[in-house]
Amino acid sequence: MNIVLRRLTAFFIDCMVLAAYAGVLFGASPFLRPLFTGSPYSAELTGFLLLTLPFALYVTISEASKWQATIGKRIMKLRVVNNETGRRLRLPQAAIRSALKFLPWELAHFAIWHAFVFASSLQYVAMGVLAMSYLMMFTYIVGLLRHSHRPIYDRLAHTKVI
Numbered sequence: 001m002n003i004v005l006r007r008l009t010a011f012f013i014d015c016m017v018l019a020a021y022a023g024v025l026f027g028a029s030p031f032l033r034p035l036f037t038g039s040p041y042s043a044e045l046t047g048f049l050l051l052t053l054p055f056a057l058y059v060t061i062s063e064a065s066k067w068q069a070t071i072g073k074r075i076m077k078l079r080v081v082n083n084e085t086g087r088r089l090r091l092p093q094a095a096i097r098s099a100l101k102f103l104p105w106e107l108a109h110f111a112i113w114h115a116f117v118f119a120s121s122l123q124y125v126a127m128g129v130l131a132m133s134y135l136m137m138f139t140y141i142v143g144l145l146r147h148s149h150r151p152i153y154d155r156l157a158h159t160k161v162i
Contacts, residue, residue: 003149006076007161013072023051029111038114040120047113052106056098064094073161083150083160093157100153104140107133 026032043060053056062070068088080097082089089097111130114120143151150160 003078003161004144006078007073007149009145010070010072010076010078013075014059014070017058017071018051021049021054040118040122043117044110044113046099047109048106052102052109055100059101060091060094060098063097064091078161080159080161081155083158087158093159097153097157097159100156101151104133104136107136132161 010138032046034042060072062073063080066088067074068081073079080089080094081087082093107129111133112127114122114126115124115130120126138151140151143149143155148160154160
């Protein structure tokens, strides 16, 4: 199986980890619903604090760990390394990689809350932000499909998946 398919499969597995966490979190916590219905700001902040941040921390800590991989990457026998040294990532480098990787995700959340769920005063700005998040995802996919198989977040963070 080629590296692109292995990376996508690993990401899918990690998304299943996130889905299981979210299912437990929201299934066991019906009091969270009002935090998502009050305003686009409370909804976005709650989503960030309860979903995006924990998932980004899971990825960051996993990739900086001795395994150099999330659960999905470990199953697919992949590791994230420093592109220049081939060694394990330090926590700040893994954090930069995760922040860049999940930036389009968080931008899309902003757009969804402001443009579609609440139709806030930032509705038109949110549509532009959504377009920007799609453009970023497109560049990530193109980078993954290029010969080096390194999306822009890997190049900017000086990392690679092997």
